[in-house]
Each structure stands twice: as C-alpha cells, then as structure tokens.
Amino acid sequence: MIKFLDLHAQYLSIKPDVDAAISRVLADTAFIGGPYVKQFESEFAAWLGAEFCIGVANGTDALEIALEALGLPRGSEVIVPGNSFISSAEAVTRSGLRVVFADVDQSNYTLTAETVGAKLSSRTSAIMAVHLYGHPCDMEALRELANEHGLKIIEDCAQAHGATCQGKMIGTLGEIATFSFYPGKNLGAYGDAGAIVTGDADLAARARMIANHGRVAKYEHEFEGRNSRLDGLQASILSAKLPHLRGWTEKRIELAERYLVELADVPEIVLPKRANWARQVYHLFVIRTQRRKELDQWLKKCGIETGIHYPVALPRLQAYSYTGQANEDLFVNSVDRELLSLPIGEHMSVDDVVEVGAAIKSFFG
C-alpha cells in the first residue's frame, strides 16, 4: 500500500519535538498571541528571507486579508489562474473584487506573462500568482508585466514553501504573499493555520490590524477588521516542524526526479516539466493522460493512492458560471479531465516510486 499522504508516519518521526512543543504551550496557557506565535512568525520570516510575517487562521483568510490590505479599487479585476484550489478565486470575490480567469503554462501549470496579458483590461488591478503544485510562476516576467500596467502581485504560496524563481525565494517576489499550513501542505500544522508575508512595513501593519479587529490597542479600534489569528498551539507545532522542512523538501525533489526517469518512456502520459529557472518543491506530482479514469482505477487496484487536482477547473465550477468563462477555449477548461496526482512525500522511498512507475508501465503495456 502506497499512501498519498501519511501524516501519522510524519508525526511519529518527530514525536518528541512535537509533544514537547505542545506541552510548553499548555504549561504556559499561551493560546492566543503570545511568545509562540511571535517566535514562529520571526522564524518563518527568517527562513524565507522576508521582512514581515503575520500569522493568521488559515491560507484562505491570508489571501482575503492580503487583498484587503492592498486596498485595490472596489470592483476592479484580479487575474486568477483557471486551475487552482477555489480559495485563490474565492478570496478575490469576498474582497469586493472581480475574478477574471487566465490560462496556465502547459508544462508547469502556472500563469505566464502571455496568459495574463491575454486577460488584461483597463479594470485589472492585480495578479494572483499561484505557485501551483510547488512550481513557481515566472515572477520576472509577471513583474515586468505588472510594472508596465501598474498592477499589484499577490503570491499564493500555499503549495510552494521553499520554491525559488531564479534562485529567489517565492513569497518575497510580489507586493504581498500568503501561505497555508493546512495539515497536508509541505509545512502543515495540526489544524488550520496560515501566514501573510511582505517586505512592505505599511502593508504588514495594515494586514496585522485587519486580522485583529482593526485594533491599535486593547478596545481601541481604528477600523473594522476581523478575527483571524494563528493560535499558540499551531505556532509552536510549526516551529517544531520548520527545521525538518528542508530535508522533507529535498526528499520530495529526489522522488520527483526519480518519477521523471521511471516514466520518461511512457508516451501515453505527459510529465510535469520544471522550468530551468525554477526550484520546484513538488507539493504534488501531476501527470496527464487521456485514460485518466482507467489508470486511476488500476493504480488503486495495485494499492497505490492517487489524487486529482483539480477535477473541475475553476471557470467550470458552478460557483463561477457567472463569469461566462466555462466554455472559453482555454487549456485549463479541458485538461481537468486528464490530470492525475501520483503519491509523493517524505513518507515514501525511491523503491515506492519505482513500484508506482512499474504499475503505470504495466497498465500501458
């Protein structure tokens, strides 16, 4: 049995660290705010090489708060990739802005200057750069386009902790960036958690206030915000896990490279292709095949768990029927029938990858 994700095995491998981290928070009853949240915020900022980090309740809140902090004109348009988790788009609408879906690169599934350029209008105010599957967007090209048109860039780094673009850490390349620490992400908490990262002191201060009721001091509120806080337990667990992230990521990359070798000669599948300027951290290893359903069933029969990210492209979801983009001639609108995520993660060995490769090769005969 090869699992898609094995959080239990991961917990056992670092149990003493995590248990001690939890015990400390309980002993100090530092549940909301306090030293553990501060500590993780500064550790994560240092890990990224970013100036400011604000812990929040989850990755979706991080996106909403980041968008609100940017103060984009109400009703203006934000360009969002058509293949992502719904949060990337949902946060735009919930912030009083309009979603416009753009297509993605066919080898790494992220926005490009061309796909974004095709959707620009006089109402465009920002680009939602989702580093999907752990592959960074081409931030140099997006930055050039954004500067030319006066646009802001929000980086959605939920799947890309530690990815780099031309050697530069993602999360430090837009006006503002967001992370999710949902348990299954490359760095995951033991519940919901997220963060906002920026190099802009004003944006950081504004985001922090929005996440904490617009407050300047206890019972003193400059404006209406909301309650979206990273709690002490999650922060402490994240601090215990952060030192392991580099090793876990290297393992993912090693496994992905082995997949690329094992599957190189299977003409019926399309492999992901890392851009030469990118360090991809392989949150997911996604292949395409026209026989997705049968291959998926075959792998399950072989005891290999798989996933689909995502089975329905965002423009084709009922939630976005109002955009009228469901039938647009976009790569994302047809590729969702072909995507298949193979298992990857630090719980797996190279032998597991060879086994998955062999199962795929035997399916295609």
Ligand SMILES: *Cc1c(COP(=O)(O)O)cnc(C)c1O
């Ligand atoms: C997981 C994810 C989010 C949302 O994060 P939550 O912590 O679950 O709210 C946003 N964007 C992308 C691309 C994600 O994968």
